Amino acid sequence: MMPRLHTGSMFCRLSIAWLYVLSEYTTHVVCFAMQTAQSRDSLFRTQECQPTRTNFREAHWRCRGRKHESWLSRKDRMLSMSGGATGEDSHNDTETNADEASARRSEGHSPSNQPAIDMSSSEEPPGIWPCFDSLDKRLIRIALPVIANFAINPLIGAVDLFWVNRMGNALAVAGQAAANQVFNSAFWVTSFLPSVTATLISKENAKGNDEGVQDALCQALFVGSFMAIMSNSLLFSNPDKVLSSVLQKGAPALEYARPYLLIRAFAFLPSCISLVGFSSFRGVQDTVTPVKISLFANVFNAILDPILIFSLSMGVTGAAIATLAAEVISAITYLIILRQRNLLMFSKLFKLPSWSKLSPLLKGGAALQLRNVALNLTFLSVARVTQSIDRSGVAAAAHAMAIQVFQMGGIVLLALSTIAQTVVPNDLVEVFDEKSKKVVGGKKNAKVTVNRLMSWGFVLGIGLGILQLLALPLIRRTTPLLEVRDAARIPSILASVYQIINGLVFIGEGVMIGTGSFLELSFTTVIATGGMLWALRTFPPIYGVTGVWMSFGVFNVLRLIGVALHQRVYGPLSRRKMEMLNSQDEMLALS
Secondary structure (H helix, E strand, O other): OHHHHHHHHHHHHHHHHHHHHHHHHHHHHHHHHHHHHHHHHHHHHOOOOOOOOOOHHHHHHHHHHHHHHHHHHHHHHHHHHHOOOHHHHHHHHHHHHHHHHHHHHHOOOOHHHOOOOOOOOOOOOOOOOOOOOHHHHHHHHHHHHHHHHHHHOOHHHHHHHHHHHOOOOHHHHHHHHHHHHHHHHHHHHHOHHHHHHHHHHHHHHHHOOHHHHHHHHHHHHHHHHHHHHHHHHHHHHOHHHHHOOOOOOOOOOHHHHHHHHHHHHHHHHHHHHHHHHHHHHHHOOOOOHHHHHHHHHHHHHHHHHHHHHHHOOOOHHHHHHHHHHHHHHHHHHHHHHHHHOOOOOHHHHOOOOOHHHHHHHHHHHHHHHHHHHHHHHHHHHHHHHHHHHOOOOHHHHHHHHHHHHHHHHHHHHHHHHHHHHHHHHHHHOOEEEOOOOEEEOOHHHHHHHHHHHHHHHHHHHHHHHHHHHHHHHHHHOOOOOHHHHHHHHHHHHHHHHOHHHHHHHHHHHHHHHHOOOHHHHHHHHHHHHHHHHHHHHHOHHHHOHHHHHHHHHHHHHHHHHHHHHHHHHHOOOOHHHHHHHHHHHHHHHHO
16 A cells, blocks of 8 residues: 555655646746737837837848849849840749749749748737647648658557557567667667758758758768668677667567567668658658658558468567568658659769768767767666566556557657757748748747747647547557556556646757757756656656656656756747847847
């Protein structure tokens, strides 16, 4: 009885601490909204010919637009008077470029030029909270296909877990979970590629630089292929030693984990190609094509699983073969479509890139790699602690079920995080739109987008957590093992409650990547990992697998604090930096 009482009291204390952090963050958001409303009211009470503090920058850009328009008019008049061919050639070039741009937009290559908010407009600026205005419609249009893709991708693991559970063997489930954790940890070595690649491609695409987009993609594939070959060599050379990072020596689950890992290792290179391809389409804000590719590959995997596992009596090995086949199909499809869209040039892919072109990818990747090492250490420690709780595999199977509960809502929040990684850098690029004669983009644009994304994360976190709690009875029926159901009950509840924090954390970290704050994000993750390791040594020996998920709470609260500091204190779009920007605009306008 005593451990149960201790669990409840500890859970109450942690819940109070988390609610306090959330209430503080919400208070700051509400205060900022009130300040924004007051500034907006004062702006509209002032005449347009008397610019206030918030519209100096827009007035400056409108002035630049009028000067640019006048210069073009004078140039056209001079060319027409001279009767030279330069004006006609220039006109033809302009039409050709317009035709090319129109063709690229029709193929889904560059919707990034449409999106940014027009801050020079006299209309009311967008607020913080979701209201389904033009900004929300734009974010939803981009996010829905990404959410669908994130919902499809975990099906590879979920379908495998479902059919392996049907075997009625807890050790088989534990062995597959251990092998998947080792594979995912090894794959994290290349996980910096999609984040940095999507950011670089988004910036080049916003500038209309097709060569820059191709270079960024080919360099990412070059680096990813090299790292995949090295990681494959490590997994094949000594699988037992690699599995010892999550399984104790002589663990019964090792019998099932070893063959699954050896087959799954062949999917390292195809998985890397698919991940880079997905990030490339995100960079050009084509979020529909990856959904079609993922759906096709996962349907193939779902068909093969029961055939290989039961009809051909291959067991866990059959699940690994089905997963490998799905990954290979996905990679080949990505390469074909990328080449058709002229985003990939095979001549550049097999050419050693220069340091000047490779350095942005490697510098950003080096900073993010510190974060990846910390996350690897975290999840490996979680897997090892979970496997060591008992030798029957019940705790590991319960943990795997709780992970599936988390992924129900986590995929939505992770999708919004990836949207922030591409939308924010795109909005940061200031471009003068010749068609509307207005400036598009800039820090103020990006700040409005960030505020809206964070509010969506908070609202969706609450809603998804509630939906997961309601769906728990259905999820528990995925396994026929009663002891696994009982062990997964409290961890599944915690996984649902944590979505409130995850909504702010995931999107906030996506904003950090989008603004190029790679090193700051890495330091925050390292500090959170330190807290996680302390919690793993403290809670699981007392509370079992529930203690593992209590440790996740410590991990995410520390990450939430890092996000709040970035957005309020030291980030490029923090309130302090935006006040400095307004002061500079004021001095510029007065000069």
